[in-house]
Amino acid sequence: MRHLVFGASGQVGGAIVRELGAMGEAVAGTRHSGSDDRYHKVDITQEASVVEAFSAAKPDLVWIPAALPNVDWCEEHPDDSWAVNVEGPARIMEQARRADIPLVFFSTDYVFDGTHGPYVETDAVRPLQTYGRHKAEAEQQLLQYHGTLVVRPAWIYSGEPMPRNFVFRVLQDLKEGRPIRALADQMNTPTPAGPMVRQAWQAVRDSFRGILHLAGPERLSRLHLVRRIAQLSGYDPDLVQPIGSAALSLPAQRPLDGGLATLFPRYAIYERLEDLDFSKLS
Ligand SMILES: NC(=O)c1ccc[n+]([C@@H]2O[C@H](COP(=O)([O-])OP(=O)(O)OC[C@H]3O[C@@H](n4cnc5c(N)ncnc54)[C@H](OP(=O)(O)O)[C@@H]3O)[C@@H](O)[C@H]2O)c1
Numbered sequence: 001m002r003h004l005v006f007g008a009s010g011q012v013g014g015a016i017v018r019e020l021g022a023m024g025e026a027v028a029g030t031r032h033s034g035s036d037d038r039y040h041k042v043d044i045t046q047e048a049s050v051v052e053a054f055s056a057a058k059p060d061l062v063w064i065p066a067a068l069p070n071v072d073w074c075e076e077h078p079d080d081s082w083a084v085n086v087e088g089p090a091r092i093m094e095q096a097r098r099a100d101i102p103l104v105f106f107s108t109d110y111v112f113d114g115t116h117g118p119y120v121e122t123d124a125v126r127p128l129q130t131y132g133r134h135k136a137e138a139e140q141q142l143l144q145y146h147g148t149l150v151v152r153p154a155w156i157y158s159g160e161p162m163p164r165n166f167v168f169r170v171l172q173d174l175k176e177g178r179p180i181r182a183l184a185d186q187m188n189t190p191t192p193a194g195p196m197v198r199q200a201w202q203a204v205r206d207s208f209r210g211i212l213h214l215a216g217p218e219r220l221s222r223l224h225l226v227r228r229i230a231q232l233s234g235y236d237p238d239l240v241q242p243i244g245s246a247a248l249s250l251p252a253q254r255p256l257d258g259g260l261a262t263l264f265p266r267y268a269i270y271e272r273l274e275d276l277d278f279s280k281l282s
Helices: 011-022 047-057 071-076 078-099 130-142 166-175 193-205 222-232
Strands: 002-005 026-031 061-064 103-106 148-152 180-183 210-213 240-243
Touching: 002 011, 002 047, 011 026, 011 193, 026 047, 047 078, 061 078, 071 078, 071 130, 078 103, 078 130, 103 130, 130 148, 148 193, 166 180, 166 222, 180 222, 222 240
Parallel strands: 002 026, 002 061, 061 103, 103 148, 148 210, 180 240
Antiparallel strands: none
């Protein structure tokens, strides 16, 4: 099968390329501002660019991790967020519909308001900020196509040394002695990137369509998570200080009592932070 990954230069896109490549699948990927020349430069806000990517790759399956996922930036640039987070995926979906091939779209736990997590696939969405509203809108548009699988992950991490990986960022701060504060009142279900991709690929092969929550097995606060990262890599967890979200005046409101669970146990993820290979991170 030939896969086309829009946003292969990102954290999730990179995991898709690695996991599928390790299984012997043929994978083509795209980048936007990135410089990795393994990937074709594509702007999903441009129709011609998307059409050209399809003609070049002739995919049997399309993956869409491409997004602007910085919630505060989206709050302050709603038009750009709409162009990339809603219109871009809808444009790709139209090409997938024409080719009659399935697509996997990556959405987010931020479609929920975080008043009573964890949330399952059938819970009503109620986003608190522009980013979540745009992702919820994209879900609605893409689900009009029968070939769409919408994956919702939360707080994605991996063993890759890239700034977009929060485990890597925490370890850099610890290594360089920078003070770390982490939210004690934000709860979520951290999601390991590799297992998430493997479960999404299994769901595609099972012809699962619709919405699927793929998140890790534990729900914990950001503070607890960051202290665990410190402990697992040999640092004193008390170097991480608690802070409440009210003390940070960020542009976008976050879901606090959040996280995801699934109604489909076949796709449950069991790997925890303890199972992560830290060897490339320090
Ligand atoms: N990270 C998380 O914790 C998390 C949690 C829940 C859900 N998600 C969802 O998972 C998906 C992937 O997130 P991520 O962490 O992998 O994000 P990321 O690392 O920021 O990757 C985003 C990708 O989108 C590409 N892109 C941005 N603008 C583009 C444009 N105009 N045209 C084409 N490509 C463009 C980027 O390309 P360049 O880098 O080359 O510019 C990059 O490859 C997103 O849909 C996000 O909503 C992420």
